[in-house]
Amino acid sequence: xxxxxxxxxxxxxxxxxxxxxxxxxxxxxxxxxxxxxxxxxxxxxxxxxxxxxxxxxxxxxxxxxxxxxxxxxxxxxxxxx
Numbered sequence: 001x002x003x004x005x006x007x008x009x010x011x012x013x014x015x016x017x018x019x020x021x022x023x024x025x026x027x028x029x030x031x032x033x034x035x036x037x038x039x040x041x042x043x044x045x046x047x048x049x050x051x052x053x054x055x056x057x058x059x060x061x062x063x064x065x066x067x068x069x070x071x072x073x074x075x076x077x078x079x080x081x
Contacts, residue, residue, distance in 0.1 A: 021048040028081055029055065029065060041065035041080035 001009065025047035034042045043065030045055045056066035068078040 017052065017054075018048075021050060021052075023047070024049050034065065037062065037065075039064045043080050044068055044078055 023046055025045075027045055027047075029039075029042040029045055031042065034040070041058075041064050043055045043057070045053050047053045056068045058064040058066045065080045067080050070076055070078060
């Protein structure tokens with residue numbers, strides 16, 4: 001799969017999961033959840049109206065929680081704890 005095919009593939013998957021959904025909850029990962037992942041950082045977890053959730057990770061292997069950068073000039077980063 002070339003780069004353009006990979007991009008199209010993952011955009012299709014992301015679109016199916018995210019487009020048209022409504023955010024119904026935002027919370028920080030608990031310490032016990034972080035311990036289960038063996039993470040030192042606790043990221044935000046965003047819950048959608050269909051019960052699914054997503055959270056930022058340091059990388060695509062899930063090696064630690066990640067910060068969430070925003071377009072908000074006053075709060076450009078939602079940090080990990």
